[in-house]
Each structure stands twice: as structure tokens, then as C-alpha cells.
Amino acid sequence: MNKKKKYRSELPPARLAAIDALSACLFKGQDIQAALDAALTSIASGRTPDPRDAGLATELVYGYLRLRLRLDFVLDSQLKAPKKTPKLMRLALGLAAFEILNLDRVPSYASVDWCVDFVKRDINPRLAGVSNAVLRGVDRLGAEANSHDFYRQDDADRDTFLSRYYACPAWLVKLWRKAYGERKTVALLRASTKAPALGLRFDFRKDGARESYDALRENELCKESTPVGLAFQAPCPECLEAEAAGFAVRQSLAGQQALFELGAEDWARPVWDACSGRGGKTLLLHAIGGGPIYASDPSEKRLSGLRALLEAKGISDITTAVASADEGQVFDQRFPCVLVDAPCSGLGVLSRRPDAKARRSKKDITELAKLQAKILDNAWNALEPGGSLIYVTCTITPQENEMQVDTFLRRTPGAKLLSRFRTPEDTPLGEFFFGARFEKSAG
Ligand SMILES: C[S@@+](CC[C@H](N)C(=O)[O-])C[C@H]1O[C@@H](n2cnc3c(N)ncnc32)[C@H](O)[C@@H]1O
Numbered sequence: 254m255n256k257k258k259k260y261r262s263e264l265p266p267a268r269l270a271a272i273d274a275l276s277a278c279l280f281k282g283q284d285i286q287a288a289l290d291a292a293l294t295s296i297a298s299g300r301t302p303d304p305r306d307a308g309l310a311t312e313l314v315y316g317y318l319r320l321r322l323r324l325d326f327v328l329d330s331q332l333k334a335p336k337k338t339p340k341l342m343r344l345a346l347g348l349a350a351f352e353i354l355n356l357d358r359v360p361s362y363a364s365v366d367w368c369v370d371f372v373k374r375d376i377n378p379r380l381a382g383v384s385n386a387v388l389r390g391v392d393r394l395g396a397e398a399n400s401h402d403f404y405r406q407d408d409a410d411r412d413t414f415l416s417r418y419y420a421c422p423a424w425l426v427k428l429w430r431k432a433y434g435e436r437k438t439v440a441l442l443r444a445s446t447k448a449p450a451l452g453l454r455f456d457f458r459k460d461g462a463r464e465s466y467d468a469l470r471e472n473e474l475c476k477e478s479t480p481v482g483l484a485f486q487a488p489c490p491e492c493l494e495a496e497a498a499g500f501a502v503r504q505s506l507a508g509q510q511a512l513f514e515l516g517a518e519d520w521a522r523p524v525w526d527a528c529s530g531r532g533g534k535t536l537l538l539h540a541i542g543g544g545p546i547y548a549s550d551p552s553e554k555r556l557s558g559l560r561a562l563l564e565a566k567g568i569s570d571i572t573t574a575v576a577s578a579d580e581g582q583v584f585d586q587r588f589p590c591v592l593v594d595a596p597c598s599g600l601g602v603l604s605r606r607p608d609a610k611a612r613r614s615k616k617d618i619t620e621l622a623k624l625q626a627k628i629l630d631n632a633w634n635a636l637e638p639g640g641s642l643i644y645v646t647c648t649i650t651p652q653e654n655e656m657q658v659d660t661f662l663r664r665t666p667g668a669k670l671l672s673r674f675r676t677p678e679d680t681p682l683g684e685f686f687f688g689a690r691f692e693k694s695a696g
Pocket residue numbers: 527528529530531532533534535549550551552555576577578579594595596597624628
């Protein structure tokens with residue numbers, strides 16, 4: 254039997270799934286959640302994966318991605334030839350270093366063992382000794398590797414220090430410091446290194462859901478609420494029960510807050526949700542104000558997810574269409590309210606989508622800002638006089654947020670800014686949304 258195959262089957266399942274998912278994400282550009290789902294299905298040979306393996310693999314993958322640049326700096330301090338290290342070996346070492354420095358319940362020797370065996374059997378036997386030495390070195394560093402001083406020992410400038418310590422690409426640190434200043438940047442960076450709050454949205458049409466919401470709001474782990482949602486510092490058994498009973502589904506509370514802050518409870522119907530995706534916000538709007546709602550998205554896959562939900566819930570007053578919203582008329586009518594939950598760089602939700610740190614570049618922001626501007630202009634054309642256009646992003650860049658709003662107002666006669674919202678920097682939710690509400694003059 255091929256040695257490589259033999260060892261892969263011996264690698265602890267959660268580590269195997271984590272390495273496969275991270276390789277697919279970082280080396281082949283796949284979406285991390287899709288890659289993790291595929292890896293977990295594969296280790297369970299197509300069956301439902303063991304929940305403990307799935308839980309550990311998820312913690313490893315997301316924890317590693319949140320701290321990847323910091324872990325790389327730690328590895329570089331221990332490697333004699335960092336640039337010559339094969340990328341799969343660096344990934345395995347980084348994952349093991351993450352366990353050693355951040356997971357108290359995993360003994361260091363266990364992390365060293367699986368990683369050294371993996372390097373020996375799956376990468377190159379001659380690199381096993383180096384791997385062992387590097388990980389022992391990381392273990393000796395201990396708490397020092399999580400201290401500020403470790404990342405500025407070479408008199409690194411402030412941007413470099415922040416980039417290393419908070420594991421964030423230097424271009425983004427620079428952009429945030431210039432646009433938003435020191436305090437806000439550090440708050441954003443700090444949030445990006447931690448898991449976000451668990452957000453739930455309740456479906457009060459389900460018997461028992463209201464009681465579950467009321468009881469859970471009193472739970473000590475509950476951090477914030479909206480009229481239909483709650484956020485928890487960490488998943489508690491009662492929240493998981495509420496999900497299992499069908500009372501609630503996961504949905505970012507920061508995203509819910511943005512809609513409520515922009516007056517979602519009063520938006521006139523019918524609403525056109527022009528970037529509906531799988532319909533998280535479409536269903537929230539339906540829950541608080543009913544239909545009719547028109548939902549469209551260019552992604553057939555995402556929209557079919559929404560259609561399946563509508564069928565399962567027996568909702569008939571949401572009409573769907575696969576369509577881009579950046580040009581032409583999608584539905585054959587005008588609307589008193591249009592929601593543009595825009596495609597964006599996602600830099601406000603790095604805690605939930607840490608793969609964006611590796612995938613996004615400065616150039617993407619310019620491209621996305623152009624697309625957002627086109628969608629805004631086209632949505633404006635579909636708006637009735639006196640109607641409201643709502644613009645929402647889950648990112649933090651001036652080009653996609655404040656500047657986007659300002660330039661839209663400048664080039665659009667009859668547009669008035671009614672309100673603007675930004676998730677406060679001291680939010681306990683770990684995620685940041687931006688939104689604006691425009692009104693079209695009635696004349
Ligand atoms: C932030 S996500 C929307 C999330 C969704 N509203 C929800 O709450 O679940 C942005 C969406 O914009 C869609 N999109 C990308 N390009 C678009 C375009 N040209 N016109 C309309 N939507 C677009 C993406 O497919 C994606 O589903």
C-alpha cells in the first residue's frame with residue numbers, strides 16, 4: 254500500500270479534515286466553509302461526521318485562519334530556512350503551533366506527534382527532525398508567543414507590529430489606520446482574531462419560539478438582542494436546543510441590527526431585495542412585516558437555497574428571480590422600497606470569514622466599489638418616487654461605505670440621505686456592518 258495513503262488514514266480525523274480544508278482554501282482558492290464541509294464528509298466516508306471531530310476541525314480551521322500571520326511569524330522565528338519550507342509543511346506546523354499556543358486542552362506532545370508523523374510520512378522524512386525542533390521551540394516560547402513584545406523585538410514599525418500581532422495583512426492595517434485612526438483600527442483588529450458572537454433569528458410563527466426567545470434573552474451568555482434575534486458570547490446548550498427545535502436559525506445579530514437601525518420595521522411593501530443570496534435578510538423582513546417581497550440574486554445556487562426554504566415554510570408571497578441587479582429591469586414593476594445588501598469585501602466580518610484575509614486584496618475593493626455603484630444606480634431606477642433605497646455592507650472600507658454614499662448622493666438628483674449606521678467599535682458581537690437609507694424625492 255502507498256505509504257502516503259496509509260498515514261493519511263492514521264492521522265487523527267479532525268487534523269486530516271483541517272489540513273485538507275485549509276489546503277483547498279489557501280492553495281486552491283476554495284471557500285473555507287465549503288472546503289471544510291467536503292473534507293468532513295470525506296473523512297466520514299460520506300456519512301455524517303462525528304460531531305466531536307467536526308467541532309475540533311472547525312475550531313482548528315477557523316482559529317488557524319484568524320491567527321495565520323501571527324503563527325507564521327512565530328514559525329519564522331524558529332525555522333532556519335523559512336523560505337525553503339514546503340507550503341504544506343508550513344501549514345501543518347502552523348496548525349500544530351496553533352494548538353500548542355491556543356488550545357489548553359490539547360497536550361503539546363500530542364500536537365508535536367501528529368505533525369511530525371505527518372511531515373515524515375506525507376511530506377519528506379528528512380524534514381521530520383526540523384519539524385520536531387520547531388514545534389519544541391514553539392512550545393518553549395509559551396506565553397511569550399502571545400505577548401506584544403515578541404512581535405516588535407526588531408523595532409518593527411507600528412503597521413508591521415499590528416499586522417504581525419493581529420494577523421492581518423499590512424495593506425489592510427495601513428488602510429484602516431489612515432481612514433479610521435488608531436483606536437478603531439485596534440478594535441477592529443482585536444475583534445478579527447476572536448470567534449464572533451453566535452447570532453440567532455427566531456421564527457415566531459413556530460409554537461414555542463416566543464417563549465424560547467424570552468427565556469434565552471435572560472441567559473447570562475446573551476449579549477445583545479433585536480426584536481427577532483439574540484446574540485450569545487458562546488453557544489450555550491439552550492441556544493442549540495432552540496435551533497434543534499426549529500425556533501431559531503443562525504444569523505449574524507450585527508447584520509440584523511443594521512436593518513433595524515435603518516428602520517426595517519417601517520419599510521413599505523413590496524420590497525425588492527436585490528442581492529438576496531440565500532435569503533437571510535429576505536426572511537427577516539418577511540418575519541417582521543410580511544410580503545410581498547421580490548428577491549433576486551445572480552447566484553442560482555444561493556437562490557435555490559432560498560427557494561427550498563420558502564417551500565419548506567409554505568411562504569408564497571416571496572417571488573424569486575436569478576438575476577444581476579447592476580443593469581436592466583429585474584422585475585416588471587417599480588418598488589416603494591429596495592434593499593441592496595451589496596456584494597462587498599467582507600472585511601467587517603473577518604472573525605466569521607477569516608479566509609478573506611488571505612483572499613482579498615486592495616484591488617478587489619476598487620472593483621467591488623464599482624459594482625456596488627452600478628447596483629445602487631440601477632436599484633434607484635426601480636424605486637418609486639418617495640421610496641426608500643437601503644444600502645448595506647458587511648465591510649469596513651471608505652470606498653465601499655462612506656465614499657460610496659457620498660458619491661451616490663453627489664451624482665443622484667433627488668436623493669436624500671435619511672440615516673446612516675455603523676456597528677459601534679465597542680460591540681461585543683465581533684462583527685461590523687455599515688448601512689445607509691436614501692429617500693427619492695416625491696416630485
Ligand atoms: C452580502 S451577500 C447577500 C446576503 C443576503 N442578503 C443574506 O442576507 O443572506 C451579497 C450577494 O450579492 C450577490 N451579488 C453579486 N453580484 C451581484 C450583482 N451584480 N447583482 C446583484 N447581486 C449580486 C451575491 O451573489 C451575494 O449573494
